[in-house]
Amino acid sequence: xxxxxxxxSVEALLTLFNKAENAMSxxxxxxxxxxEMNKTTVYRIxxxxxxxxxxxxxxxxxxxxxxxxxxxxxxxxHHDAHPHFQCLNCGKVECLSVDVSxxxxxxxEVVVSHVLIQGKCESCVK
Amino acid sequence: xxxxxxxxSVEALLTLFNKAENAMSxxxxxxxxxxEMNKTTVYRIxxxxxxxxxxxxxxxxxxxxxxxxxxxxxxxxHHDAHPHFQCLNCGKVECLSVDVSxxxxxxxEVVVSHVLIQGKCESCVK
DNA sequence: TTATATTTGCAACCTAGTTGCATTAATAAT
DNA sequence: ATTATTAATGCAACTAGGTTGCAAATATAA
Numbered sequence: 001x002x003x004x005x006x007x008x009s010v011e012a013l014l015t016l017f018n019k020a021e022n023a024m025s026x027x028x029x030x031x032x033x034x035x036e037m038n039k040t041t042v043y044r045i046x047x048x049x050x051x052x053x054x055x056x057x058x059x060x061x062x063x064x065x066x067x068x069x070x071x072x073x074x075x076x077x078h079h080d081a082h083p084h085f086q087c088l089n090c091g092k093v094e095c096l097s098v099d100v101s102x103x104x105x106x107x108x109e110v111v112v113s114h115v116l117i118q119g120k121c122e123s124c125v126k
Numbered sequence: 127x128x129x130x131x132x133x134x135s136v137e138a139l140l141t142l143f144n145k146a147e148n149a150m151s152x153x154x155x156x157x158x159x160x161x162e163m164n165k166t167t168v169y170r171i172x173x174x175x176x177x178x179x180x181x182x183x184x185x186x187x188x189x190x191x192x193x194x195x196x197x198x199x200x201x202x203x204h205h206d207a208h209p210h211f212q213c214l215n216c217g218k219v220e221c222l223s224v225d226v227s228x229x230x231x232x233x234x235e236v237v238v239s240h241v242l243i244q245g246k247c248e249s250c251v252k
Numbered sequence: 253t254t255a256t257a258t259t260t261g262c263a264a265c266c267t268a269g270t271t272g273c274a275t276t277a278a279t280a281a282t
Numbered sequence: 283a284t285t286a287t288t289a290a291t292g293c294a295a296c297t298a299g300g301t302t303g304c305a306a307a308t309a310t311a312a
Binding site for chain 2: 059060061063065083085088096098099100101102103105107108109110111112113114115116117118119120121122125
Binding site: 006040 | 279
């Protein structure tokens with residue numbers, strides 16, 4: 001099920017992601033949008049936006065799901081091999097436009113790889 | 127809180143991990159040990175075994191917590207920079223003894239990095 | 253063997269995420 | 283425009299992984 005209809009709720013989500021510099025956790029999104037839409041709706045729209053290539057998701061170290069806007073991706077090709085950086089101090093999560101090279105693994109077929117780096121972000125390292 | 131006392135439950139967990147070739151999810155462990163011990167106990171022992179350096183944990187793509195035996199780690203040094211491989215076909219999760227080099231990221235301090243690779247494992251790729 | 257401190261079991265709880273279904277709203281057809 | 287069709291939403295109830303407080307049990311030290 002891809003994104004088909006442009007509803008107020010969809011627009012609201014997209015606006016948020018256009019403004020946002022960093023990735024956002026679903027928990028955060030649900031809280032931030034609780035006056036505008038139902039929690040279930042948030043989950044469902046995020047799902048659709050991911051399938052249509054507008055967003056990509058990943059699981060943080062805390063086990064929560066995070067979403068970020070796809071920068072170098074379109075409907076056809078999804079380059080989500082970039083690592084995600086989670087600040088241990090302020091909690092911020094960002095997409096890094098660095099390439100992590102995953103080594104070829106003998107006798108195995110690699111489909112996707114997820115790299116999550118934790119540490120101190122630019123603001124917190126000072 | 128590190129591991130202090132060698133109880134039956136602790137032995138049971140350690141035995142499982144010594145036999146196991148692959149990583150095990152907590153869900154799996156709880157189910158497998160439900161006749162021997164309480165779910166809470168499983169969680170608490172795993173916690174202690176991780177703090178004491180016997181096991182390391184990571185979050186799978188499904189959001190579940192997985193544990194595996196530390197091979198090249200001791201109490202003092204924890205080398206968990208190795209990637210984890212999750213088979214999309216059979217679900218098996220294994221530790222790979224390959225080194226993934228995380229690039230230096232400008233103005234950021236890297237503390238830990240988690241690499242999760244998904245694809246087809248040796249048995250399923252055939 | 254007794255004292256002390258850690259472990260365990262249990263039940264209740266927390267919360268992220270899901271599901272079914274009736275209602276509403278967006279697009280397509282007339 | 284109006285109606286028909288189909289997707290999107292809200293709501294409430296639910297699932298499941300993980301946590302917590304506390305009393306009872308068990309391992310180690312004395």
